[in-house]
Amino acid sequence: MALTTKCxxxxxxxxxxxxxxxxxxxxxxxxxxxxxxxxxAGGRKLFTLPEGISPEAAKKAEATFxxxxxxxxxxxxxxxxxxxxxxxxxxxxLHRAPTSYKDVSLxxxxxxxxxxxxxxxxxxxxxHMTIYQQARTGMETVKxxxxxxxLDYFGGFLKYLRREKKIDIARIDYEKLPSKRPLPTxxxxxxxxxxxxAAEREPFYRAFxxxxxxxGFRVNEVRLLRVEDFDFxxxxxxxxxxxxxxxxxxxxxxxxEAVKDLVELWPMEAGAYLFAxxxxxxxxxDVRAAIARTCKRAGVTKKVTPHLFRHSIAxxxxxxxxxxxxxxxFLGHSQIxxxxxxxxxxxxxxxxxxxLITDGGLYTNPALTRVPxxxxxxxxxTI
Numbered sequence: 001m002a003l004t005t006k007c008x009x010x011x012x013x014x015x016x017x018x019x020x021x022x023x024x025x026x027x028x029x030x031x032x033x034x035x036x037x038x039x040x041a042g043g044r045k046l047f048t049l050p051e052g053i054s055p056e057a058a059k060k061a062e063a064t065f066x067x068x069x070x071x072x073x074x075x076x077x078x079x080x081x082x083x084x085x086x087x088x089x090x091x092x093x094l095h096r097a098p099t100s101y102k103d104v105s106l107x108x109x110x111x112x113x114x115x116x117x118x119x120x121x122x123x124x125x126x127x128h129m130t131i132y133q134q135a136r137t138g139m140e141t142v143k144x145x146x147x148x149x150x151l152d153y154f155g156g157f158l159k160y161l162r163r164e165k166k167i168d169i170a171r172i173d174y175e176k177l178p179s180k181r182p183l184p185t186x187x188x189x190x191x192x193x194x195x196x197x198a199a200e201r202e203p204f205y206r207a208f209x210x211x212x213x214x215x216g217f218r219v220n221e222v223r224l225l226r227v228e229d230f231d232f233x234x235x236x237x238x239x240x241x242x243x244x245x246x247x248x249x250x251x252x253x254x255x256x257e258a259v260k261d262l263v264e265l266w267p268m269e270a271g272a273y274l275f276a277x278x279x280x281x282x283x284x285x286d287v288r289a290a291i292a293r294t295c296k297r298a299g300v301t302k303k304v305t306p307h308l309f310r311h312s313i314a315x316x317x318x319x320x321x322x323x324x325x326x327x328x329x330f331l332g333h334s335q336i337x338x339x340x341x342x343x344x345x346x347x348x349x350x351x352x353x354x355x356l357i358t359d360g361g362l363y364t365n366p367a368l369t370r371v372p373x374x375x376x377x378x379x380x381x382t383i
Contacts, residue, residue, distance in 0.1 A: 003062040004032045004046070031058035081124075081157075082117035084165070088157050091164065096244050099220070104153050111136060112154060121161055121169060129174040129381075144177035148381070151176075155383025176381045181341055187312040191300050196254075198298035203265055205290045207258040208275055212309035214255050216331050218242060219306035223283040225274045230259055241332045249330065311342075318342040 005014040007021035008028035020027050031049040049058055085108055093101045115135045119128060129151060136147050151174075161167045187195070192213060199206035211222040221239050229238045235251045262274065275284045287306060295304050302308075310331070317327050318339075328339040 002034045003058060004034055005058075006030045006032070029055070031055075031061075033062055078120055079122075079167075080118055080120050082113060084121060084161060085112065085117070085157060088160050091160065092156075097242055100242065104156070107150050107153050111139070111150060116154070121158070121167060124158065124169065124172065126172050126174040129172065129383075133177055143179065145179035145181065148176045148179055151381060151383070155381070158383050171382060173382050185302055186315045187300070187302065187304065187308060189316065191298070191302070192309075192312060194298040195294055195300060195304075199294045202290070202294070203258070203261050204275065205287065205294065207255075207262045208284075208287060209291070209294070209309065210255050210258050212306055213313050214252050215239075215249055216310050216313045218310060219287065222306075223273075223275060223285075227263065227268050227272055227274055228270060229274075232256060232260065245332070247329070247332050314339070314342045 003016070005016060005018075006012065006029070007014055007024060007026050008030045009026040010021060010024045011030075012021055012023035014021055014029060021029075031053060033047040033049070034045075049061055053061075089101070089105055089108065092104055096104075111132075115132050116124075116128060132151065132154075133147055136142060136150070155172075158169055158172070162169055196206060196209060196213075199209055208222055211217050211225065212219065215237065217225075217239060218241075221241060225237070225239065230251070231237070232251075235256060236248050237251055237255075238246060238248045240246050259274065266278075268274070268276075272281060273283045276282060277284060291304050291306065295302075314327060314331055317330070318324070324336065324339055327342075328336050331339060333339045
């Protein structure tokens with residue numbers, strides 16, 4: 001395997017370390033990767049990289065191919081989980097969020113490799129899921145919900161093999177372990193309003209808290225927002241979600257005003273993070289201290305985390321009988337069962353939230369209509 005360099009103008013071969021073409025003097029280069037999918041005994045292939053790619057990106061692409069080298073020559077008919085999972089991790093690192101990649105790679109190192117690594121992928125069945133559940137519960141003290149989540153990760157690996165590797169793996173329907181997701185203590189409408197009022201003396205954090213609550217964003221989604229993600233003309237905001245996908249949401253008047261106030265106080269260049277540290281320009285880090293002092297001023301005694309704002313707006317919308325599929329889209333959930341979990345939150349808290357949500361409070365969207373949702377919970381898994 002080797003990285004090749006050619007002149008983009010005259011197609012002359014260029015030495016590895018050269019920055020100009022020895023034939024025509026051009027500095028525009030094209031890169032390719034020579035590799036042998038089935039080893040030296042098989043045929044050679046040239047993977048041409050996109051025109052305009054930088055030398056650094058070309059070297060990263062070569063490293064990716066080298067990481068895949070061990071799996072390129074694998075006979076797919078007899079390939080094991082251990083043969084193919086490293087290739088999946090390389091793909092996952094490129095296409096998914098860093099936090100998600102960390103979770104999946106740790107699951108591979110700690111459990112998948114030990115329990116399922118030796119099995120051929122074509123033979124994986126519901127029985128193997130049971131084997132994993134039994135072995136996992138015997139390895140350490142672990143919650144059933146964690147094991148279910150790990151098998152969801154493994155299901156993503158099997159879907160990758162079907163889609164990317166074209167391996168014929170049958171769909172697996174298996175019984176999930178019984179688990180109950182703990183219900184959070186959500187913020188009431190009055191508590192949210194008190195927190196936002198107490199944050200008025202700190203415009204930076206008031207805007208941050210509004211993005212957590214009124215938009216239902218995760219803390220990292222807010223941290224990585226840039227100025228150009230906000231379209232004030234159309235009153236929308238674009239965000240890159242957990243997992244790498246993007247979504248666009250409408251902006252309430254309160255969020256528009258808070259973000260505009262922040263931009264006026266601290267003028268920012270194009271491409272800058274909205275919630276950035278003044279000295280470095282890097283995204284703000286831990287905001288829990290800011291939440292704690294704001295809650296103290298507001299007289300809110302509950303333990304408030306950044307994610308509790310997201311739980312609260314989801315529960316408030318569910319309590320207002322908003323169409324559950326719209327709430328799913330609003331929160332960016334891939335499965336509607338995740339959204340339906342909020343239907344079990346205390347009805348008393350939901351009743352107290354209705355006035356804020358439906359009568360022009362912190363989040364108002366007339367497009368949201370009343371359609372009863374389902375209270376069913378998922379007990380089986382299909383991967």
